[in-house]
Amino acid sequence: MSSDQPFITDESQVVTETRDARMTGQGDRFNSRLREAFGSSPFILTKFDKFLNWCRGSSMFMLQFGIACCSIEMMHTYAVKHDLDRFGSGVPRASPRQADVMIVPGTIVSKFAPRMKRVYDQMPEPKFVVGMGSCTISGGPFQEGYNVIKGAEEVIPIDIHVPGCPPRPEALVYGVVKLQERVANGEASPVTVKPYELEEFSDLERDELVDKLADQIDEDELVMRYNFADSP
Amino acid sequence: MSLERPDTADDGAVERTPDELEALLGDLVVDRDDHLNAPGFVIRPDTVQETLSILKEQAGYDHLSLVTAQEYENRYESIYHLKKFDDPTQEVSIVVPADKDTPVSESAEPVFRTADWHEREAYDLMGVEYDDHPDLRRILLPETWQGHPLSMDYDQERPQIASLPEHANPLQEHHKDAESDTMFLNIGPHHPATHGVLHLKTVLDGEQVVDVEPDIGYLHRCEEQMAQNGTYRHQIMPYPDRWDYISAGLLNEFAYARAAEDLADIEVPEYAQVIRTMGAEMSRIAAHMLALATFALDINGDFTATFMYAINDRERVQNLLEDLTGQRLMFNYFRLGGVVWDLPEPREEFFSKTRDFLDQLPESIEEYHNLITSNEIFQMRTIDTGVLPPEVAKNYGATGPVARGSGVDYDLRRDDPYGYYDELDWDVVTEDGCDNFSRLLVRMREVEESAKIIEQCVDLLEDWPEDERNIQANVPRTLRPDDDTEIYRAVEGAKGELGIYIRSDGTDKPARFKIRSPCFSNLQTLPEMANGEYIPDVVAALGSLDIVLGEVDR
Numbered sequence: 195m196s197s198d199q200p201f202i203t204d205e206s207q208v209v210t211e212t213r214d215a216r217m218t219g220q221g222d223r224f225n226s227r228l229r230e231a232f233g234s235s236p237f238i239l240t241k242f243d244k245f246l247n248w249c250r251g252s253s254m255f256m257l258q259f260g261i262a263c264c265s266i267e268m269m270h271t272y273a274v275k276h277d278l279d280r281f282g283s284g285v286p287r288a289s290p291r292q293a294d295v296m297i298v299p300g301t302i303v304s305k306f307a308p309r310m311k312r313v314y315d316q317m318p319e320p321k322f323v324v325g326m327g328s329c330t331i332s333g334g335p336f337q338e339g340y341n342v343i344k345g346a347e348e349v350i351p352i353d354i355h356v357p358g359c360p361p362r363p364e365a366l367v368y369g370v371v372k373l374q375e376r377v378a379n380g381e382a383s384p385v386t387v388k389p390y391e392l393e394e395f396s397d398l399e400r401d402e403l404v405d406k407l408a409d410q411i412d413e414d415e416l417v418m419r420y421n422f423a424d425s426p
Numbered sequence: 427m428s429l430e431r432p433d434t435a436d437d438g439a440v441e442r443t444p445d446e447l448e449a450l451l452g453d454l455v456v457d458r459d460d461h462l463n464a465p466g467f468v469i470r471p472d473t474v475q476e477t478l479s480i481l482k483e484q485a486g487y488d489h490l491s492l493v494t495a496q497e498y499e500n501r502y503e504s505i506y507h508l509k510k511f512d513d514p515t516q517e518v519s520i521v522v523p524a525d526k527d528t529p530v531s532e533s534a535e536p537v538f539r540t541a542d543w544h545e546r547e548a549y550d551l552m553g554v555e556y557d558d559h560p561d562l563r564r565i566l567l568p569e570t571w572q573g574h575p576l577s578m579d580y581d582q583e584r585p586q587i588a589s590l591p592e593h594a595n596p597l598q599e600h601h602k603d604a605e606s607d608t609m610f611l612n613i614g615p616h617h618p619a620t621h622g623v624l625h626l627k628t629v630l631d632g633e634q635v636v637d638v639e640p641d642i643g644y645l646h647r648c649e650e651q652m653a654q655n656g657t658y659r660h661q662i663m664p665y666p667d668r669w670d671y672i673s674a675g676l677l678n679e680f681a682y683a684r685a686a687e688d689l690a691d692i693e694v695p696e697y698a699q700v701i702r703t704m705g706a707e708m709s710r711i712a713a714h715m716l717a718l719a720t721f722a723l724d725i726n727g728d729f730t731a732t733f734m735y736a737i738n739d740r741e742r743v744q745n746l747l748e749d750l751t752g753q754r755l756m757f758n759y760f761r762l763g764g765v766v767w768d769l770p771e772p773r774e775e776f777f778s779k780t781r782d783f784l785d786q787l788p789e790s791i792e793e794y795h796n797l798i799t800s801n802e803i804f805q806m807r808t809i810d811t812g813v814l815p816p817e818v819a820k821n822y823g824a825t826g827p828v829a830r831g832s833g834v835d836y837d838l839r840r841d842d843p844y845g846y847y848d849e850l851d852w853d854v855v856t857e858d859g860c861d862n863f864s865r866l867l868v869r870m871r872e873v874e875e876s877a878k879i880i881e882q883c884v885d886l887l888e889d890w891p892e893d894e895r896n897i898q899a900n901v902p903r904t905l906r907p908d909d910d911t912e913i914y915r916a917v918e919g920a921k922g923e924l925g926i927y928i929r930s931d932g933t934d935k936p937a938r939f940k941i942r943s944p945c946f947s948n949l950q951t952l953p954e955m956a957n958g959e960y961i962p963d964v965v966a967a968l969g970s971l972d973i974v975l976g977e978v979d980r
Contacts, residue, residue: 263671339648
């Protein structure tokens with residue numbers, strides 16, 4: 195093509211229905227029911243917090259976090275057939291730095307609890323937790339185990355508990371949707387001091403056990419102390 | 427060593443009577459302690475290596491299936507359950523008592539590499555110490571744990587402290603080795619590629635792996651203690667579902683059913699065995715589908731499509747299993763002496779659903795072959811990576827698709843038949859590639875074999891006369907096997923040889939319940955496959971091992 199001739203598209207060849215609608219602004223292609231509800235005015239008047247909460251609840255990034263049996267059902271919830279993404283909360287993120295919601299899918303044992311707390315701490319605020327399955331409620335079928343933490347609530351705050359062993363994907367979907375409702379209403383479970391906290395070894399109260407371990411653990415190492423006698 | 431010992435050629439296939447074995451071991455045998463499944467020889471704690479190497483080299487017992495440690499009122503005891511890869515029905519147990527106050531016995535690690543982790547576990551949970559062990563420290567519980575939880579005087583109420591030493595920045599100075607310029611890197615325990623909560627301590631030289639050490643125990647939920655607290659009849663059966671939880675529940679239940687039924691001498695009706703066999707193979711298909719799905723995901727994130735396809739096929743099997751058992755994942759369908767209920771009514775509908783699934787399966791498998799096995803990128807990543815030679819696999823006690831991918835022709839369904847397998851027509855799949863690709867291929871071909879088995883079971887069930895549909899033998903309400911009876915029985919789970927050792931003490935609860943997890947042994951081979959390879963190949967090797975942490979840690 196020579197440079198002095200401007201490039202002109204032959205309009206008659208490319209016009210499609212969609213393009214027409216776009217140019218003329220006609221047709222109902224871009225009309226949502228929300229838009230209809232607003233009527234003729236393109237402005238809405240609402241509280242900023244309310245709007246932001248609604249946004250939060252409508253688009254949640256999950257943490258890709260598999261622990262035990264429940265994670266199999268969690269995978270099924272994310273995948274075809276149940277497809278959690280339909281509700282605006284189905285894209286698992288591998289990094290806790292990018293996630294809003296942590297689904298805790300399984301039994302928490304003594305070796306893993308400090309790591310889970312660490313992952314939870316790495317998530318940016320505001321963050322929410324769905325406890326999946328009986329193990330995160332009370333330790334479930336393994337409650338009597340010498341190594342099992344009697345519920346994830348001992349370590350991190352939980353917003354929604356989904357009971358079952360394991361819960362069906364439908365149950366998890368229901369739990370997540372309930373969480374979205376709560377988030378949209380601006381509710382979240384309070385962050386309080388938990389029975390099992392991650393702390394530096396030197397901050398522990400000195401007792402027989404701490405004295406015994408003093409030569410094995412550095413002063414500034416993070417530790418979690420379990421008082422199994424006081425567990426529910 | 428005595429000179430009279432008959433010096434026979436190294437022929438593993440020859441079966442020896444217990445008395446011949448005793449003669450072979452000569453003075454090493456102190457006493458006899460026979461188990462239901464095998465002759466047992468008591469030896470002194472300082473002759474473990476000598477005894478095991480005689481049995482391995484001269485009698486062909488090349489498979490150390492399990493090491494069980496237990497505590498009696500007056501002594502500790504380690505039992506080495508030996509088998510032959512050529513014929514797993516030939517078994518022998520070596521019983522090593524150890525002193526109650528200072529339980530020390532010799533390590534078997536120089537003879538069988540697999541004893542490394544098994545003895546560490548015995549030390550961790552029971553407190554038996556092993557002389558000559560290369561690295562005797564805790565494996566399942568945190569390093570700082572106090573006491574040995576399965577020993578008799580353990581106080582479960584005592585406080586414990588778990589430390590988190592691995593949180594430091596890996597680029598900090600102390601993570602680098604000043605001389606060799608290597609870097610230490612943590613993979614996991616929360617990581618998308620570790621299939622659960624596994625922690626790999628890797629040392630890297632550039633992009634290459636110098637050393638990888640799996641650190642397990644992040645899902646150690648006391649399965650053995652739970653089983654020891656439950657009654658044989660009903661309370662134990664729900665737990666096996668949660669060992670290998672990738673829908674392989676019925677396979678695990680088969681393991682417990684087989685061990686407990688042999689222990690209590692229960693005869694299972696043939697009809698129930700056919701249903702069990704069919705259900706177990708459905709579970710195997712579901713388990714292998716997930717192995718396929720996650721492996722494709724590990725190799726290259728772009729295979730998410732494969733993941734969805736495989737999950738779709740799993741949903742189909744799970745629907746069938748749900749019709750059969752009433753549950754999607756944790757079936758709790760087997761009972762001692764049979765199954766809990768008959769096939770769902772209307773039976774014709776269930777059969778036609780099952781047949782529909784089987785009919786579309788070849789097409790799905792073809793699709794997977796198009797998507798992954800014939801994909802060049804996939805082949806480049808998996809062929810000749812993660813190589814596991816057959817001798818190494820045997821030495822580590824690897825079983826299941828991992829062993830069969832290395833050309834070890836070992837499948838308990840055929841070699842040590844149980845259920846209804848020996849009446850059916852199917853083949854054991856092996857591949858000789860020894861690499862990641864072969865292990866995947868074995869799983870995909872096993873799905874086809876499972877489909878064959880299911881089809882034959884459906885044919886049988888369809889024609890079963892209505893008045894002979896006996897799903898449950900007469901089993902007493904409370905089972906109390908005789909005092910001090912011991913048995914070790916294994917079945918072919920989705921990941922390999924899943925065995926259970928039970929010792930009864932005359933009550934309705936087992937005195938010792940020990941689980942032989944195939945993944946535990948298989949995972950031990952990871953350093954052999956990964957050292958010297960690139961770091962993505964570690965992830966590929968781990969994916970091809972197809973471990974389930976619930977079963978590794980129990």
